[in-house]
Amino acid sequence: xxxxxxxxxxxxxxxxxxxxxxxxxxxxxxxxxxxxxxxxxxxxxxxxxxxxxxxxxxxxxxxxxxxxxxxxxxxxxxxxxxxxxxxxxxxxxxxxxxxxxxxxxxxxxxxxxxxxxxxxxxxxxxxxxxxxxxxxxxxxxxxxxxxxxxxxxxxxxxxxxxxxxxxxxxxxxxxxxxxxxxxxxxxxxxxxxxxxxxxxxxxxxxxxxxxxxxxxxxxxxxxxxxxxxxxxxxxxxxxxxxxxxxxxxxxxxxxxxxxxxxxxxxxxxxxxxxxxxxxxxxxxxxxxxxxxxxxxxxxxxxxxxxxxxxxxxxxxxxxxxxxxxxxxxxxxxxxxxxxxxxxxxxxxxxxxxxxxxxxxxxxxxxxxxxxxxxxxxxxxxxxxxxxxxxxxxxxxxxxxxxxxxxxxxxxxxxxxxxxxxxxxxxxxxxxxxxxxxxxxxxxxxxxxxxxxxxxxxxxxxxxxxxxxxxxxxxxxxxxxxxxxxxxxxxxxxxxxxxxxxxx
Amino acid sequence: xxxxxxxxxxxxxxxxxxxxxxxxxxxxxxxxxxxxxxxxxxxxxxxxxxxxxxxxxxxxxxxxxxxxxxxxxxxxxxxxxxxxxxxxxxxxxxxxxxxxxxxxxxxxxxxxxxxxxxxxxxxxxxxxxxxxxxxxxxxxxxxxxxxxxxxxxxxxxxxxxxxxxxxxxxxxxxxxxxxxxxxxxxxxxxxxxxxxxxxxxxxxxxxxxxxxxxxxxxxxxxxxxxxxxxxxxxxxxxxxxxxxxxxxxxxxxxxxxxxxxxxxxxxxxxxxxxxxxxxxxxxxxxxxxxxxxxxxxxxxxxxxxxxxxxxxxxxxxxxxxxxxxxxxxxxxxxxxxxx
Numbered sequence: 099x100x101x102x103x104x105x106x107x108x109x110x111x112x113x114x115x116x117x118x119x120x121x122x123x124x125x126x127x128x129x130x131x132x133x134x135x136x137x138x139x140x141x142x143x144x145x146x147x148x149x150x151x152x153x154x155x156x157x158x159x160x161x162x163x164x165x166x167x168x169x170x171x172x173x174x175x176x177x178x179x180x181x182x183x184x185x186x187x188x189x190x191x192x193x194x195x196x197x198x199x200x201x202x203x204x205x206x207x208x209x210x211x212x213x214x215x216x217x218x219x220x221x222x223x224x225x226x227x228x229x230x231x232x233x234x235x236x237x238x239x240x241x242x243x244x245x246x247x248x249x250x251x252x253x254x255x256x257x258x259x260x261x262x263x264x265x266x267x268x269x270x271x272x273x274x275x276x277x278x279x280x281x282x283x284x285x286x287x288x289x290x291x292x293x294x295x296x297x298x299x300x301x302x303x304x305x306x307x308x309x310x311x312x313x314x315x316x317x318x319x320x321x322x323x324x325x326x327x328x329x330x331x332x333x334x335x336x337x338x339x340x341x342x343x344x345x346x347x348x349x350x351x352x353x354x355x356x357x358x359x360x361x362x363x364x365x366x367x368x369x370x371x372x373x374x375x376x377x378x379x380x381x382x383x384x385x386x387x388x389x390x391x392x393x394x395x396x397x398x399x400x401x402x403x404x405x406x407x408x409x410x411x412x413x414x415x416x417x418x419x420x421x422x423x424x425x426x427x428x429x430x431x432x433x434x435x436x437x438x439x440x441x442x443x444x445x446x447x448x449x450x451x452x453x454x455x456x457x458x459x460x461x462x463x464x465x466x467x468x469x470x471x472x473x474x475x476x477x478x479x480x481x482x483x484x485x486x487x488x489x490x491x492x493x494x495x496x497x498x499x500x501x502x503x504x505x506x507x508x509x510x511x512x513x514x515x516x517x518x519x520x521x522x523x524x525x526x527x528x529x530x531x532x533x534x535x536x537x538x539x540x541x542x543x544x545x546x547x548x549x550x551x552x553x554x555x556x557x558x559x560x561x562x563x564x565x566x567x568x569x570x571x572x573x574x575x576x577x578x579x580x581x582x583x584x585x586x587x588x589x590x591x592x593x594x595x596x597x598x599x600x601x
Numbered sequence: 602x603x604x605x606x607x608x609x610x611x612x613x614x615x616x617x618x619x620x621x622x623x624x625x626x627x628x629x630x631x632x633x634x635x636x637x638x639x640x641x642x643x644x645x646x647x648x649x650x651x652x653x654x655x656x657x658x659x660x661x662x663x664x665x666x667x668x669x670x671x672x673x674x675x676x677x678x679x680x681x682x683x684x685x686x687x688x689x690x691x692x693x694x695x696x697x698x699x700x701x702x703x704x705x706x707x708x709x710x711x712x713x714x715x716x717x718x719x720x721x722x723x724x725x726x727x728x729x730x731x732x733x734x735x736x737x738x739x740x741x742x743x744x745x746x747x748x749x750x751x752x753x754x755x756x757x758x759x760x761x762x763x764x765x766x767x768x769x770x771x772x773x774x775x776x777x778x779x780x781x782x783x784x785x786x787x788x789x790x791x792x793x794x795x796x797x798x799x800x801x802x803x804x805x806x807x808x809x810x811x812x813x814x815x816x817x818x819x820x821x822x823x824x825x826x827x828x829x830x831x832x833x834x835x836x837x838x839x840x841x842x843x844x845x846x847x848x849x850x851x852x853x854x855x856x857x858x859x860x861x862x863x864x865x866x867x868x869x870x871x872x873x874x875x876x877x878x879x880x881x882x883x884x885x886x887x888x889x890x891x892x893x894x895x896x897x898x899x900x901x902x903x904x905x906x907x908x909x910x911x912x913x914x915x916x917x918x919x920x921x922x923x924x925x926x927x928x929x930x931x932x933x934x935x936x937x938x939x940x
Contacts, residue, residue: 401804425806433804442798444865445790453794456787457806464787507805 099158100125100288101177101257106155108141115141116152117312123257123288128279130291130299130320132332133309134498134528139292142309143259146290147179148172159256178250182262186246188235193217195234196249220252221245224278240271244278251282258282259290264298265523268386276302294525296325308332332528353379353562355412356546357515359398362407368393370406371572373565375515375548378541382561383550384586390570391550392434395517398548399431400424425458427515430508432501434519434550440504443493447485448474450492451506458511477506482532498529505536516540519550534560554583566590604870610911611858611874618878618903622885629888638761642888644769650880651768652677652827652844654873656851657858658772658779659820661872664855666796666816667864668716668723673824673851675734676708677844680828682741685749685838694753698829705825706818708734713814731848738840748837758833768830772873775826779819780869789867792816796864854879857907878907 101123108116116138123129133139144150146157148166157164159175166172169179186195193213194201202212210231217230224244234242243263250258260279264272279302283289293299299306300320308315308331316331353376363370368390375381385391396402398409400418409416409427416427424431433439442450452470459465465473474488481502485495492503501521508516518537522530537547537560551557557564564581566574566589574589623629632641656673663670680701687697708730715726741747760767783789794802795809803809827847832838856862857878858871882903886896909915 399804421804422806422808431804438798439801439804442794442801444797445794449790449794453790453802453807454805456790457802457808459787461786461788461791461812464785464790 099123100160102156102158103142103146104156104158106142106145106152106157108145108150108152115312116145116155119155119309119312119314121307121314122317123290125256125288126283126286127304128283128289128291128302130293130303130306131309132292132299132306132328133315134332137309137332138312139309140261141312143179143261143290143292146172146177146257146259173250173253176254176256177259178254178257179259179261180243180246180250180263182265186234186242186249188242189233191231192221192228192234192237192245193230195245196220196230196252198249220248223281224248225274225281238271240267240274243267243275247275247278247282251287255287257288257290259292261292262294263291264293264295272298296328299328300325353377357409357411357416359409360407362394362397362404362409364393364397364402364405367402367570368397369571373398373572375546376562377514377546378544379562380537380541380547380549380560382557382564382581383548383567384554384557384564385567385590386552389567389590390572391567392519393570394567394572395431395519395548395550398424399429399517401431422457425454425511425513428513430454430511430513430516432504432508432516432518432521434523436497436500436504441492441500444491446489447478447483447492447495447503448488450503451477451510454507455510473510474506477502477509481506481509481536498525501525501533502529505533509540513545515546515548517548517550520552521549522551522553522556530556554586557586558582604868607859607868608871608874611871611878614857614907614911615874615878615881618881618885622881622888625889626885629885634764637764638766639764642884644766646877646880646884647769647773648766649768649884650876651772651830652847653850653854653879654772654876655775655823655827655830656820656847657854657872657876658776658869659823660848660851660855661858661860661867661869662779662783662792662816663723663820664852664860664862665792665864665867666813667799668813668816669727669852669862670712670817670820671724671727671848672708672712672730672734673820673827674844674846674848675731675738676705676821676824677828677831677847678738678838678840679708679734679741680705680825681832681838681843682738682747682840684754684829684832685747686741688749688751688754689747694751697754698757701829701832702822702825705821705823705828707821708824709818709821710814712821713817716817717810717813735840738838738843742838742840744840746837746839750836755833755836757829758831758835768834771826771830775823776869776873779823783869788812793865793867796867850879851876853904857904857911859911879904 099122103119103121106116106119119138119142121142131139131142141150145152146166148168148171151165151167159177164175166175166177190198193216196217197213201208202216203209204212214230221230226241226244228237228241234245247258263275267275279289291299291303303320305317306320306323306328307317308328310332355374356377357375359371359373361370361372371394373381383391383394393402397404398418400420400423403419409418418424418427421431437443442453445453448470451474452465456465471488477483478485478488483499483502483506485499492500495503505521522533534556537549541547549557549561558581561581562577564576564586565572566576566586568590576585576589619629629642632639632643659673660670683704684697684701687700688694712727712730715721715729716723757767757771762770783792791802791807791812794807795812799809828844831843854875855872857875858868858873860867860872882900883896886899887893891899
């Protein structure tokens with residue numbers, strides 16, 4: 099074995115993050131590391147890369163016991179890591195990024211010609227045909243990701259840890275990245291692959307290790323596992339919920355109309371579209387990244403002012419020129435990027451949940467502390483937010499729980515129309531099913547939902563109606579039995595080639 | 602209880618500085634009653650810390666929104682000049698006070714609009730007024746030191762209320778009112794929210810624009826009060842020297858108060874303790890009888906020591922060092938919370 103971990107234990111105040119965990123990695127294998135958020139994946143990786151020092155246990159690399167104290171030391175030992183968010187400097191050139199810290203020198207000065215040659219040498223074999231003297235930031239995330247891998251491999255060269263490398267890539271880019279990873283596997287590197295996308299795990303991995311609640315659950319060859327059993331290992335219970343969610347929906351019921359949007363448009367952002375939303379209806383918005391999905395939602399929520407179009411409900415016209423106006427109209431919006439647009443990281447769970455409600459009441463009428471506490475506890479229980487208590491800073495929670503806090507913030511407002519932009523991105527299977535179930539529950543109570551999602555399964559499972567967006571235009575509307583993976587893909591695909599190029 | 606724990610480092614520091622000064626100057630803590638007013642070094646410190654303490658109140662709020670207000674020192678000069686001009690022009694006491702406060706609010710509005718509406722970085726936006734402000738003050742005083750002899754106005758600088766110097770009463774009352782305003786209403790929460798994540802707060806319906814402007818206006822108001830006190834104290838407006846470099850002392854007070862320059866969680870009380878610490882050092886050095894040329898160096902040295910002792914990093918290292926000493930060599934110490 100290239101890398102062996104035995105009885106690794108790591109505690110944080112109040113939690114046992116890793117409990118007697120073992121893990122093996124052979125040279126020339128891709129070993130997937132799976133588990134829900136909070137299962138201990140990140141902690142394990144951070145112990146490997148020297149960001150954390152374990153309380154107990156042994157890490158053996160190439161037969162020698164190692165205890166990296168910093169990422170730099172881990173790199174020297176041969177353990178390199180590539181993270182979901184590329185950890186390089188987008189404002190430097192590709193070559194500068196690759197050679198950073200060990201630039202070739204001539205007469206004591208950095209030799210740009212030498213650097214270029216060195217960078218091209220490093221990228222050799224990755225199937226990239228790029229100009230290394232251009233700024234890294236001008237390339238797509240996939241290429242940046244591959245550059246990061248090339249750098250990590252050149253620096254370390256034994257173990258490569260890929261932590262959610264595909265989260266912001268489209269299908270074509272994922273394939274490109276996987277070709278690179280397979281090439282490295284053939285060269286004899288040991289690769290640890292962390293991902294929430296089970297398809298990709300089955301596609302790429304040789305073996306799988308599942309962690310749950312800081313414990314080692316199972317290590318098996320991928321061939322010996324099927325999807326359902328893998329999910330069972332991760333969740334610890336069978337996936338009845340998700341199955342139930344898939345079978346519901348598609349009841350062709352006439353919903354009393356509630357909101358009418360006509361000709362909503364903004365030049366250069368989205369072409370005019372009409373939208374009707376019925377009470378208790380889930381409208382799905384499908385399309386590729388950059389097709390105008392998020393932009394449609396931003397227009398409806400007043401985040402970008404519409405240059406044309408009207409909005410009205412049963413009582414009369416609505417103004418939607420700012421988020422505050424949209425909130426007054428009874429709208430809510432859980433944005434796609436919850437870290438930058440959703441949570442207020444340093445504030446507590448309680449304060450985050452109370453924030454929108456407080457903003458609507460105005461500063462002069464504070465929500466009494468006891469009432470805030472009651473709200474927080476109610477939603478922590480109702481949405482099953484995993485936190486030690488309501489006073490914990492939201493930034494310390496895992497992604498799925500942060501998403502639930504953002505949802506709780508809007509539910510506390512009791513909106514009539516809730517816009518959810520990628521509510522389940524980057525969160526684990528358990529929380530995923532819970533959020534879909536919650537959408538059902540809310541619409542049963544009469545709330546209307548606009549759901550934007552890249553996961554067609556999810557859209558199909560919960561939507562009453564799906565609108566397909568392409569090239570900044572709403573191009574198709576599917577209802578009832580007409581909603582299926584094939585029909586959506588077909589509608590997207592009519593010009594998909596062009597979209598794909600643009601994305 | 603929670604408040605006390607938050608303020609503990611500042612209280613301990615203040616006590617330590619007082620103790621240090623007492624070692625050099627045994628009469629430091631003496632307070633006596635003389636002619637209906639309290640006198641003594643401590644009372645003097647309470648009085649002299651008024652300008653920095655007032656600025657620190659406004660600065661705390663601005664810094665909580667992830668901003669900074671470099672203009673407050675010159676706003677002191679402007680407001681002092683406005684007040685002196687009004688008094689000298691025979692407009693009367695309250696008109697002078699009202700005009701000075703109006704000037705401070707206007708300065709804050711200017712800064713707030715530059716930051717919130719136009720989107721200039723706070724350090725640059727307030728730098729504009731910091732540089733231009735002294736010029737404005739000089740225009741008001743027509744380049745002279747504008748003096749006046751209104752005993753009513755001078756009361757703000759040297760008068761006594763309930764046995765206490767009026768400047769001390771003003772900053773303590775302002776501090777209490779402002780802190781209560783922040784914590785009894787939702788303002789504190791909303792200010793912290795926009796300081797931590799303005800975009801997310803705006804999406805949640807927080808009126809970040811208005812709040813930001815209001816915060817800079819609060820800072821201008823505090824500077825106006827400090828300007829009135831400064832002008833009243835010397836019975837005149839010195840456009841060149843009033844409030845000179847005080848913005849830096851105010852920022853230092855906020856930082857000694859443990860408030861992060863990156864915005865978010867704030868404590869006005871802690872910043873006020875910071876202002877007291879700075880003034881105690883200033884006065885203490887003089888009382889201890891060091892030659893005046895040593896003042897700034899000693900002050901800088903003490904501030905460095907205070908900031909190093911307060912750094913959270915040092916606390917963590919100390920914790921692990923102690924633990925490792927107690928338990929012998931551990932299997933592995935941790936550097937957690939590395940975020």
